[in-house]
Amino acid sequence: MQLDQILQYTLSGLSTGAIYALIGIGFSIIYNATGIINFAQGEFVMLGGLFTLTGLQLLHLPLWASVPFSITATTVIGILFERLAIRPLRQPTPLNLVIITIGCSILIRGLAMLFWGKDTHAIQSFSGDNPIAIGGATILPQHIWILVVTLIIIAINKFYFYHTISGKAMRACSYNRRAAGLVGIDVRRMVLFSFIISSAMGAVAGIIVAPLTMTAYDVGVMLGLKGFCAAIIGGMSSGISTVIGGLILGVLESLGAGLISSGYKDAIAFIILLLILFIRPQGLFGKADSERV
Amino acid sequence: MKLKFINLIFAAVTLLFSTNVFAAETIKIGALFAVTGPAAFLGEPERNSAKMVVDEINKAGGVKGHKLELVVYDTTGDATKAVQLATKLIKDDKVIAIIGPSTTGETMAVIPVAEKGQVPLISCSAGSKITDPVKKWVFKTAQNDSLAVGKIYEYLQKSKQTKVSILTVSDGFGASGREQLKSQAAKYGITIVSDETYGPKDTDMTAQLTKIRGSNSQAVICWGTNPGPALVAKNAKQLGIKIPLFMSHGVSSKKFIELAGDASEGIKLPSGKVVVADMLPAAEKQKKSLMAFVKDYSKHYKAEGDHFGGHAWDAVMLIRNAVENGALTAAAIRDQIESTKSFAGIGGSFNYSQADHAGLGKDAFVLVEVKNKDWSIVK
């Protein structure tokens, strides 16, 4: 066992973890504003990657134009989702909402399969494929992109939620929707906002990971699942603790695969998470009374 | 749909004008392909090829006056669904032969149904255990994965690279490959120094490859289907792994080269001859069928025909040949297929017998290498 191997496992884990984190934040934003666990969040990630592909290959746009095109297109889908499936719901119990988002995720995936086909597609890296050596380990320029974009998004989130009126209003909704309504906050509008933000974020995640993971109509399932876990480890926060959640998950997987057994790596990650939850039933970062359901 | 309707009218008109002439009955063939789901890369070309060849046979007047009818169901890669649909094909559609399923797991699940229903099953999946031991009603057209493993090991033995690492995907395809890689190693004097797996939906294999890099292996063999192996190729490049990388026949299509990009250069893999059809010597027995298949497929579907589609093509042709030899019942078709000799199909030259329901020899595969974003045959 050499030190540079451990370093490589950790670095690989951190870069995969950053992807999970970015997707996890999308989960948290919708959850906090609406109480919905959006099982279709992974589909936004998939759409981000595939719309970029459309921009690059079908519309022959350069990369810098394909990215905003993809974010806009995915956000439009997010808005339609909220308008057509969430808002008309008459009995928005948490479970009904879960089933609705599952239905939407199946529907979006099906449409994507028809539109883009079943093949996997590769997207070029943003700045080449020449590995960067750190100690004895290597990462790709795309990993740097992921880390930087994740940091920028956390910073923007922080600013939005703490320094703008609509961000503060959304936080108010997350603490108490009725009270927020009583003080004049348009709760329904905040729900729509949360869908706009998280679909755009999902798209960003999908775009920057596509060069690494490739993209296809069904990539959203696995990425969504891992993002969901990251968000829960982080206590469904839309800030740094979800990022830490994602990084923990990524590193656990990578170390598990490298040091114990690659076949059981997901199981190892989940067993450790279960143990953490057994010791701290309120979550890794939650306070004892933070039950919001 | 439209075609079916036209066929129907055509059939009705023919019937009207030929009331006294003997009208040969339609031969109904069932097909189970994983057209959607994780194994769609197999099921879709298989369905396309089967439909294509059946249409063409019918356009040419059928077989001895018999039209063929293909009933295709999508199993989504799920063994339970495959079993249900096999039952449906036998009981409701009353087919006289079944082509498919696409994956080994599904095939193993469907075998008891076919055996009990006494309908020949021509599987399009690669697992050796499908026809080993031989089952009365079960055949296969896909090359055994043991042949693919043999091809790689032969090469490694020749080039004296005896310490290898294997990295297999944890699904039916990878598990079957892993079993073969492990069981045949000793025969070729090869030791497996590192045995790693990855999940079919994993997006990063650097951890496994780092472990392999740390071992003293002289070659890496990765067993999986797109997109996993493309990621492995990219990750290996990122980690600066210099030892040769081998893949399975599961990625022998242009798609792999497209996905892995520059990282695919120099990778070697065993492949059916279809991807190198135009490079084969003219004396090659299969060349005619291969060129016809490639041409037809690109004409119909504007895509490159691969050897997965070829498995379905071969299966339909086996049934066609049986019907031409006068077999009209399930039992007669089974007997005819079993006595097929030197049929030059897409997958290879088939020789079935009572003791061998897989029908192919080692020459079904060639070892190819990616050079300048294209395939070339390794001599």
Added chain:
Amino acid sequence: MAKPIRNGFESMKKDFFLFIGFSIIIMMAPRFFAGGYLMNVLVFVGINTMLAIALNLLLGYAGQISLGHAGFYGLGAYLSGVMTTTLNMNPWLAMPLAALIVGCLAFMIGLPILKLKGHYLAMATLGLGIIMYIVFNETIEWTGGPSGLSGIPSLEIGDIVFDSDVKNYYLIWSAALAVMLFSLNLANSRVGRGLRAVHDSEIAAQVLGVNARLLKVEIFALSAVISSLAGSLYAHTMTFISPTSFGFNFSIELLTMVVIGGLGSIYGSFLGAALLTLLPEILRGANDYDIIIYGALLILMVMFLPGGLVRGIPTLYRKIVKVKSEANHA
């Protein structure tokens, strides 16, 4: 979600006749469809009904979510499969033994897991399901791994071998009806009332002397036992199992069955299981569009029948009648 308190005796009598009527219809069904493929699908409706009821006891009655029930289902199937193939055990012995093992396991895991609430519980059960799935996939020496386990023996009683769809139908549905009857009784019993109390407010239930924590764990174990039995029956009727049938997606499908059918209703679980099992068969003609229609139908059903089929259909019926009579008056 709590049901109104009803006059105990009256409702029990009504329930009894409803159940008898339902059983007769179920047992008569093969007379009309025998032989065809539909029979095979109805066998799966039976298995899924058991599973949906199992999850409903946990979700609808005790209010505890599980996103990992496919794991218990798979564990039952694999334990039964491995014990009968490699250990040559009699299936009739293997099935209860599997259920016992799964029950004990669920009880032990349930103790810490059910301390969790809300999305932490969802995550923990999800993780549990994924761990079990990975174990099925990786313990190749026993389970055959991703290629599956074949050659599982069919069940036999005396000279009758359960190897055809019609025979399996009677076998599976006898079990499903037994599970239904048991669950109906449970729902109307002291335990059922205790469960509903826990569902509405755990603290209030505690105050009233219900040992909420133990009750939750017990119902979790019971739910796992029923799932395990369904799994064993699945293994012996299919004679082949592979991990893909027991993945995360199937856990979600079970959840959908329960919610679409109607939370807290045993007949609702049957309706949900029947609908979600038959729907793909009906949509098969739509080729690649089936998945889209399936997704859209899920959304529409929650939108227009938010209480599930079992409550939604009567409401919808009344609405239609009302609209019609209004139209007649106008």
